[in-house]
Amino acid sequence: MEIKFCTTCGSPTLLKIPPEDDHVRSVCSVCGLVHYNNPKMVVGCIPQWQGKILLCKRNIEPRSGKWTLPAGYLENGESVQAGAVRETREEALADVRIINPYRLFNILFVDQIYFMFRAAMTSDQFGPTTESSEVRLFDEKDIPWDKIAFEVIRQTLEHYFSDRKKGRYPFRIFDLA
Numbered sequence: 001m002e003i004k005f006c007t008t009c010g011s012p013t014l015l016k017i018p019p020e021d022d023h024v025r026s027v028c029s030v031c032g033l034v035h036y037n038n039p040k041m042v043v044g045c046i047p048q049w050q051g052k053i054l055l056c057k058r059n060i061e062p063r064s065g066k067w068t069l070p071a072g073y074l075e076n077g078e079s080v081q082a083g084a085v086r087e088t089r090e091e092a093l094a095d096v097r098i099i100n101p102y103r104l105f106n107i108l109f110v111d112q113i114y115f116m117f118r119a120a121m122t123s124d125q126f127g128p129t130t131e132s133s134e135v136r137l138f139d140e141k142d143i144p145w146d147k148i149a150f151e152v153i154r155q156t157l158e159h160y161f162s163d164r165k166k167g168r169y170p171f172r173i174f175d176l177a
């Protein structure tokens with residue numbers, strides 16, 4: 001996304017490649033400040049409880065009404081693990097303990113990185129929130145595969161159930177393009 005106005009002096013920016021750089025940047029036409037626009041990281045988890053996993057029905061666009069895993073943007077000053085725990089509390093009112101890093105997806109066409117953990121719920125408490133109209137534990141056979149909100153979440157779930165059959169959950173990196 002282009003940054004149209006300087007974040008320091010408010011003047012219009014120009015798109016150009018600064019000296020000794022190799023990417024086009026938004027450069028302030030007055031003070032010369034170079035604005036770097038880098039990918040955003042989304043962190044989340046697969047919360048498990050007694051063989052079931054917790055999904056959230058989205059109450060917000062995009063994909064309102066579809067099911068997803070708790071995940072959201074990492075905040076400044078926050079570790080990826082803490083971000084995944086926080087998002088799970090915010091979206092599902094569930095407390096989790098991180099088990100291991102599980103999947104990293106480079107989603108190049110939207111400049112996002114999804115970092116998904118496996119996590120254990122520390123109790124059977126969960127519930128709806130402003131972001132999730134419904135929160136439910138699912139057995140594998142009941143997963144609403146035709147109503148999953150995002151391809152990255154579908155792949156995370158498919159990998160998880162495939163790995164579960166093998167009893168091993170290696171960390172792996174994929175590109176979505």
Ligand SMILES: [Zn+2]
Pocket residue numbers: 006007008009010011028029030031032033
């Ligand atoms: Zn400026």
